[in-house]
Structures are given as C-alpha cells and as structure tokens.
Amino acid sequence: xxxxxxxxxxxxxxxxxxxxxxxxxxxxxxxxxxxxxxxxxxxxxxxxxxxxxxxxxxxxxxxxxxxxxxxxxxxxxxxxxxxxxxxxxxxxxxxxxxxxxxxxxxxxxxxxxxxxxxxxxxxxxxxxxxxxxxxxxxxxxxxxxxxxxxxxxxxxxxxxxxxxxxxxxxxxxxxxxxxxxxxxxxxxxxxxxxxxxxxxxxxxxxxxxxxxxxxxxxxxxxxxxxxxxxxxxxxxxxxxxxxxxxxxxxxxxxxxxxxxxxxxxxxxxxxxxxxxxxxxxxxxxxxxxxxxxxxxxxxxxxxxxxxxxxxxxxxxxxxxxxxxxxxxxxxxxxxxxxxxxxxxxxxxxxxxxxxxxxxxxxxxxxxxxxxxxxxxxxxxxxxxxxxxxxxxxxx
Numbered sequence: 001x002x003x004x005x006x007x008x009x010x011x012x013x014x015x016x017x018x019x020x021x022x023x024x025x026x027x028x029x030x031x032x033x034x035x036x037x038x039x040x041x042x043x044x045x046x047x048x049x050x051x052x053x054x055x056x057x058x059x060x061x062x063x064x065x066x067x068x069x070x071x072x073x074x075x076x077x078x079x080x081x082x083x084x085x086x087x088x089x090x091x092x093x094x095x096x097x098x099x100x101x102x103x104x105x106x107x108x109x110x111x112x113x114x115x116x117x118x119x120x121x122x123x124x125x126x127x128x129x130x131x132x133x134x135x136x137x138x139x140x141x142x143x144x145x146x147x148x149x150x151x152x153x154x155x156x157x158x159x160x161x162x163x164x165x166x167x168x169x170x171x172x173x174x175x176x177x178x179x180x181x182x183x184x185x186x187x188x189x190x191x192x193x194x195x196x197x198x199x200x201x202x203x204x205x206x207x208x209x210x211x212x213x214x215x216x217x218x219x220x221x222x223x224x225x226x227x228x229x230x231x232x233x234x235x236x237x238x239x240x241x242x243x244x245x246x247x248x249x250x251x252x253x254x255x256x257x258x259x260x261x262x263x264x265x266x267x268x269x270x271x272x273x274x275x276x277x278x279x280x281x282x283x284x285x286x287x288x289x290x291x292x293x294x295x296x297x298x299x300x301x302x303x304x305x306x307x308x309x310x311x312x313x314x315x316x317x318x319x320x321x322x323x324x325x326x327x328x329x330x331x332x333x334x335x336x337x338x339x340x341x342x343x344x345x346x347x348x349x350x351x352x353x354x355x356x357x358x359x360x361x362x363x364x365x366x367x368x369x370x371x372x373x374x375x376x377x378x379x380x381x382x383x384x385x386x387x388x389x390x391x392x393x394x395x
Contacts, residue, residue, distance in 0.1 A: 002010055007183070009085070012135065023150040024181050027181060030154055030157070031158045031159065032162065034242070034257045034260055035162055035166045040110065043107040046364075050243055050364060052361045054240060057068075063115065063121070065353025067122045067348065068122065069288070069347045070124070071342075072342035075129070076342050080328050084126055089115070089186065091117065091185075095182055103172060124346075125344075141283070141327070142276060142326075143275075144275065144326035145272050149272055152267045154265035156261055159258075159261040166253040184381065193294040221232045226389050229385075230386045232356035232382075233359075233383055234379060236359045237376060238360075244351045248371065265318070267318035267322045284331070287352070293316050301313045301376060302377070302380075332348055
C-alpha cells in the first residue's frame with residue numbers, strides 16, 4: 001500500500017482555484033440546465049425516456065453510483081488531481097455530444113452524452129475531500145458554502161439568458177458556449193491546482209482499495225440506509241423536475257429560466273449564512289430543516305399552476321438545497337476523518353446510488369401514468385418519513 005498522506009498544511013490556494021472553476025461551471029450550467037430537458041423533449045424523448053437517461057447518467061444514476069467509490073478510494077492513494085482532470089474531460093465530451101445532437105437533430109447522441117456525464121461523477125468525492133483539505137476542520141460548513149456560493153451566483157443571471165437564447169436562437173449556441181467554458185475549467189485545474197496528497201510511492205494494493213470502497217462500516221449502516229432512502233425519495237423528482245413542470249404547465253424556456261433564476265438567487269444568498277450556521281450549531285438541525293423546505297416546495301408545485309406561486313416554490317426549493325449540501329458534507333467528513341476521506345464520501349454515494357438509481361425512471365413512469373401527483377405525492381410522504389428517521393439516526 002502506498003504511504004501517501006494528506007499534506008499537513010491545508011492548501012488554501014486550491015479553495016480559490018476550485019471556486020473559480022465552480023463559478024465558470026455555474027455560469028454555463030445555469031443556461032444548460034434550463035434547456036437540457038426541453039431540448040430532449042423537442043427531440044421526441046418522453047418523460048419516461050428522460051427518466052431512464054437520468055437513471056443511467058444523472059446525478060443519482062447507476063454510472064455515477066458505480067464510479068465514485070473507486071475514484072474516491074484511489075484518489076486517497078494516487079492523488080486528487082488526475083481524477084479532477086479526467087472528470088473535466090468527460091464533461092467536455094458530454095457537452096460536445098449534446099452539440100452533435102443539436103446539429104444533427106438525432107436523439108441517439110444523447111446516449112454518449114449521458115454516459116460521459118455519469119462517468120464524470122468520479123470527481124465528486126475527490127472534489128469534496130479536497131475542499132476539506134484546503135481549510136481547517138472547524139470551517140468545513142463555510143468552505144462548502146463558499147464553493148456553492150460561487151457555483152450558484154452566476155446562474156442568477158444566466159438562467160433567464162439561457163431560456164431567452166433557446167427561444168430566440170435555438171439550443172446550439174448554448175451548447176457551443178458551454179463546451180468552450182468547460183475547456184477553460186479544465187485548463188485552470190491543469191495549470192493552477194496543487195495536489196493535496198504528498199507521496200512516497202510504493203505498490204498499490206488494489207484489492208484492499210476496492211474492498212474499502214464497497215463495504216460500509218457496520219457502525220454506519222443505519223446512516224447509509226437513511227441517506228439511500230432520502231436519495232430515492234428525492235431522486236424521483238430532482239432530475240426530471242424541469243421537464244415535468246414544463247410539460248404540465250406549458251412553460252416557455254424563458255419562464256423556466258426565470259423560475260430557475262429565483263432558485264439560484266435564493267440558493268446563493270442563503271448559502272454563506274447557512275455555512276456559518278452549520279459550523280456554529282452542527283449539521284443535524286440543518287439537515288432536518290432541508291427536508292421541511294423540500295416538502296413545502298413540492299406541495300406548492302403540486303397545488304398551484306399560478307406562476308407567482310411556482311416562483312415561491314422555487315425559492316423554497318433553493319433553501320432546501322442550500323441547507324442540504326454543506327450540512328451533509330460536513331456531517332460525513334467529520335465522521336470520516338482519518339479513514340480516507342474521499343473513499344468514505346464515495347462509499348456513501350455508492351450505497352445511496354445503488355439503492356436509488358432507478359428513482360428518476362420510476363418518477364418518469366409515474367408522471368406519464370398519473371401526471372404531476374404521480375411522483376410528487378410519494379416524494380412528500382417519503383420526505384416526512386426521512387425527517388422523522390433523521391431525528392433518531394443522526395447523532
């Protein structure tokens with residue numbers, strides 16, 4: 001086994017290098033996420049097909065699930081930078097596939113786009129571990145909030161821009177700009193990122209690495225199952241929500257962009273205060289509060305077609321996400337200290353994903369069968385159950 005260890009001194013410069021990448025990524029993703037599912041619908045995809053694609057290569061999809069435990073554990077041994085760079089190249093490949101789909105009007109290019117996107121999740125546990133390694137242990141919540149702040153800030157301005165461009169000029173210009181900006185993210189990491197793992201290289205025992213990637217500690221089993229249940233409950237709606245709202249309420253790309261702008265604004269403005277609250281009071285309270293905000297958002301989406309109410313729902317949805325991410329990352333990393341942090345993060349994500357990756361497909365099928373109540377009602381009820389279990393399981 002390698003004797004690679006984390007650098008004793010936090011590499012604080014990396015936090016700002018990564019914040020720069022997060023800002024650029026957030027700039028183009030603000031536009032891309034507005035048009036992604038309307039573009040799929042325009043190519044003839046049903047919500048069921050979109051759900052299947054998200055189950056394969058979406059945030060909670062099977063590819064993202066399978067790749068993270070291995071990339072996280074291997075990065076604890078081999079270093080962080082290679083995995084961050086490979087992931088950016090995969091994201092670039094995904095965006096170029098969307099561009100080809102737009103130019104040829106052939107939905108088959110969505111398949112490689114989905115595969116590349118799913119595999120790019122190899123960087124997620126590596127990225128989160130690097131954030132922790134770049135600051136002191138008492139500032140984890142704020143570090144994650146800073147990253148989220150820079151990621152979501154540009155979306156306030158680019159989400160309506162993306163919808164406007166799609167309505168007036170089509171989808172191709174957005175995919176071109178996204179690919180160019182993603183290339184700049186790759187170059188910034190290549191040139192400026194500093195490795196946080198110092199090394200004395202010896203033979204790597206891959207069997208030990210893979211074993212540690214897949215087997216959760218017995219003492220953490222309840223936590224893993226709770227997080228998996230949460231991932232399934234929300235997975236039924238998160239990755240297909242823009243498409244469902246567009247289809248149900250007949251939203252234009254501009255209207256969807258405005259809704260997602262409210263989401264970004266609330267997320268961004270609340271992110272830094274949330275980070276301070278996590279560091280001061282601990283993550284448990286904020287995790288429970290996140291479920292409450294999510295339930296409110298889903299109830300509003302379900303009960304009113306009024307556009308102003310939909311904007312309010314997006315605000316509640318923004319609070320749900322802003323309270324969830326730094327709280328969860330802070331909670332997990334505090335329990336993973338000294339155990340191979342990226343590997344622990346990847347293992348948590350793997351258990352969540354293995355049990356929840358069918359959720360987007362289930363949500364799409366329920367939507368096609370029953371409309372918006374099909375996936376949203378089980379999500380609301382499931383979130384209530386998760387919230388009650390959190391009070392028991394989280395320490």
